[in-house]
Amino acid sequence: MVSDEPLAPDLLAQVLEVPTARVDEVCMELATRYQVDDRGFVLQRVAGGWRFASHPDLAPYVERFVLEGQTARMSAAALETLSIVAYKQPVSRAQASAIRGVNVDGVMRTLQHRGYIEGVGRDPGPGQAVLYGTSRLFLEKLGLDSIGDLPALGGFVPGPGVVEALEVGLRLDAAPRSDMVEPAEGARDDAADDASFRSPW
Numbered sequence: 001m002v003s004d005e006p007l008a009p010d011l012l013a014q015v016l017e018v019p020t021a022r023v024d025e026v027c028m029e030l031a032t033r034y035q036v037d038d039r040g041f042v043l044q045r046v047a048g049g050w051r052f053a054s055h056p057d058l059a060p061y062v063e064r065f066v067l068e069g070q071t072a073r074m075s076a077a078a079l080e081t082l083s084i085v086a087y088k089q090p091v092s093r094a095q096a097s098a099i100r101g102v103n104v105d106g107v108m109r110t111l112q113h114r115g116y117i118e119g120v121g122r123d124p125g126p127g128q129a130v131l132y133g134t135s136r137l138f139l140e141k142l143g144l145d146s147i148g149d150l151p152a153l154g155g156f157v158p159g160p161g162v163v164e165a166l167e168v169g170l171r172l173d174a175a176p177r178s179d180m181v182e183p184a185e186g187a188r189d190d191a192a193d194d195a196s197f198r199s200p201w
Contacts, residue, residue, distance in 0.1 A: 006049030006140060047139035048146065081107045082116055086138070086150060090120050090131035108132065116141070 009027070013020040027050045031043040040055050054062050074082075081104045084096045096104045111117045112132070120133035134147060144150065158166075 001052060003051070005136075006045075006047045006051040008049045012050070044143070045145050046143050047136045051140075053143075075107075077102075077104075077107050078111060082111055082134075082138075085111070085117050085132050086134050086147065087153060089133035089147070091133075092123055092129040092131055094129060096132075 009020045009023045012023045012027075016023065027043060027045070031045075034042055040058060041052055042055055043050060044053055046053075077100075080100060081096055084099050085091055085108075088095070088099070093105055093108050096108065108117065112119075115135055115137040117132045117138070118135045119130045121131045122128040123131055139146065
C-alpha cells in the first residue's frame with residue numbers, strides 16, 4: 001500500500017525474508033479471497049509485480065473522481081504509433097514511420113516523454129538507430145503482467161475474402177466488372193452513376 005508501483009515478488013520476498021515462490025502463493029490466495037468476498041478492491045499481478053487496485057466494477061465511479069477536470073487525451077496518431085511499438089518491438093522510428101506511412105518522430109518523442117516507450121537497444125545495421133519498446137508503465141496502465149498478454153492481432157485482421165477484394169479493387173489493370181458496364185446513351189441517371197461506382201465488397 002505504500003508503494004506507487006507494482007512490487008516485484010523477489011523484492012517482497014527479500015523484505016519479508018521468505019522464498020519468492022511463497023510470496024506468489026500468498027498473493028494468489030489473497031487475490032482469490034478478495035474476489036470471493038466481493039471486495040471493492042483487488043490484488044492483481046501486473047507489470048511483473050503485485051499491486052492493490054480498485055475493483056473493475058467500480059471503474060465508472062473511480063473515473064468520475066480521477067478524471068474530474070482532466071481533458072488531456074492521447075491522439076489517434078499516438079495510439080496508432082504506440083500500438084506499432086507494442087506489437088513490433090523492438091522497432092526504430094524509421095520502421096514505425098514506414099508502417100504508419102507518415103513521420104512519427106514527434107509522436108515517438110511524446111510517448112517517450114510520457115513514459116510509455118523507452119529505448120531498449122540499437123539496430124546493428126548502418127546508423128545504429130535506437131530501437132524502442134514499451135515500458136513497465138505501459139504494462140501497468142493496461143493492467144498487463146507482460147507484453148505476451150496483449151490480445152492477438154488475428155481478430156483485427158480482415159479475412160482473406162476482404163483482402164482479395166481490396167487487391168482486385170486497387171489493381172490498375174483490373175478488367176471492368178460486368179455490373180459496371182456503361183449504360184446506353186441517354187439511359188444514364190443518378191442511380192446508374194451510383195451503381196457504376198459501387199465498391200466490389
